[in-house]
Amino acid sequence: MIADLIKANRSCRRFDQGHRIKSERLLELVDLARLSASAANLQPLKYILSNGPQTNARIFDCLKWAGYLKSWNGPVEGERPTAYIVVLNDTRICAKVDCDHGIAGQSILLGAREKGLAGCMIAAVNRPKLSNVLHIDACYQILLVLAIGKPKEKAVIGTVDADGNIQYWRDENHIHHVPKRSLEEIVIRCYDG
Amino acid sequence: MIADLIKANRSCRRFDQGHRIKSERLLELVDLARLSASAANLQPLKYILSNGPQTNARIFDCLKWAGYLKSWNGPVEGERPTAYIVVLNDTRICAKVDCDHGIAGQSILLGAREKGLAGCMIAAVNRPKLSNVLHIDACYQILLVLAIGKPKEKAVIGTVDADGNIQYWRDENHIHHVPKRSLEEIVIRCYDG
Numbered sequence: 001m002i003a004d005l006i007k008a009n010r011s012c013r014r015f016d017q018g019h020r021i022k023s024e025r026l027l028e029l030v031d032l033a034r035l036s037a038s039a040a041n042l043q044p045l046k047y048i049l050s051n052g053p054q055t056n057a058r059i060f061d062c063l064k065w066a067g068y069l070k071s072w073n074g075p076v077e078g079e080r081p082t083a084y085i086v087v088l089n090d091t092r093i094c095a096k097v098d099c100d101h102g103i104a105g106q107s108i109l110l111g112a113r114e115k116g117l118a119g120c121m122i123a124a125v126n127r128p129k130l131s132n133v134l135h136i137d138a139c140y141q142i143l144l145v146l147a148i149g150k151p152k153e154k155a156v157i158g159t160v161d162a163d164g165n166i167q168y169w170r171d172e173n174h175i176h177h178v179p180k181r182s183l184e185e186i187v188i189r190c191y192d193g
Numbered sequence: 194m195i196a197d198l199i200k201a202n203r204s205c206r207r208f209d210q211g212h213r214i215k216s217e218r219l220l221e222l223v224d225l226a227r228l229s230a231s232a233a234n235l236q237p238l239k240y241i242l243s244n245g246p247q248t249n250a251r252i253f254d255c256l257k258w259a260g261y262l263k264s265w266n267g268p269v270e271g272e273r274p275t276a277y278i279v280v281l282n283d284t285r286i287c288a289k290v291d292c293d294h295g296i297a298g299q300s301i302l303l304g305a306r307e308k309g310l311a312g313c314m315i316a317a318v319n320r321p322k323l324s325n326v327l328h329i330d331a332c333y334q335i336l337l338v339l340a341i342g343k344p345k346e347k348a349v350i351g352t353v354d355a356d357g358n359i360q361y362w363r364d365e366n367h368i369h370h371v372p373k374r375s376l377e378e379i380v381i382r383c384y385d386g
Binding site: 002005023024027031032034035037039040045049050051052053054068098099101103107110111121140156157160167180187188189192 | 194195196197199200202204216219220221223224225227228229230232233234235236237238239240242243244245246247248251260261281291292293295296297298299300302303306307314316327333336337350354359360361371372373374376379380381382383384385386
């Protein structure tokens, strides 16, 4: 059931850094994005993959983690992602993407979750620094970095309280709580006539 | 397997218009989007649903179909979608969304496909007209219209030839062909060190 997979597919920010991910696995995940929808079928997205410890460390230094957890600077050594998929827009094909990277990111992370992995779509990226680290040509625009690894944290879905606060938070057992708006709040109306 | 579902989930533009879709089914699909990732967990997306013939007809008049099929003006009466999910950005929550609507759209259409339905994410929308038809408040930005129904066309994935042409096309048996770029073309490199 896709519903079970979507519910299980929580953004994850702490990983078992001892768990290496093979290049073949990353290619399988990108293949899911390749076969997903693309506006006007232009398929402008390109990908740079990393599963090597040295490059991973350099990519990690370009990312900002979990803006709402003010006292947390991101995963410590030992709990960092063991792979990254950098999602680029090839501006020679499309000047500006609309939401292709969301479609692709969702396909990739659902595929990762099915294989016992987990990840996080990160848009808070130091783009000039990452371009330099990965020698990214100027024709490519960095859209997202997908951080992937074997999950080492538990996340649970909660509800947004009357105060409307949507900030995720961690409890004393390091469980990550994600408040979601109710269906009633997000569906404005349904026309059945 | 999510890979099978993603492969089966081709954009669909011709439907069995005799097949009605219940409001409960549409709400189930929106629930999949609700439980999917959202940037900074802001959840700015709101939804207007339609499964009524009269409103569907008015929404249909606001959409442009399949830009590459120049001799086709969209599905004829009898082959039109029987439901729509209009994806809005609540600008009071987020001034501009990045790719939340792609994430949501993919979750919804994967869910639809699992239930034997199919759909198409349409961004070529006459937004002022649709705002008027659906009485959409100015605080909402129309991002996408998801057209949904019971599929009445077959689509197959092909490969992009050496000429680089990515335009989908229909053969004499009305089978819809979608050329996809190869994995080799879209993966720039993999760092394993």
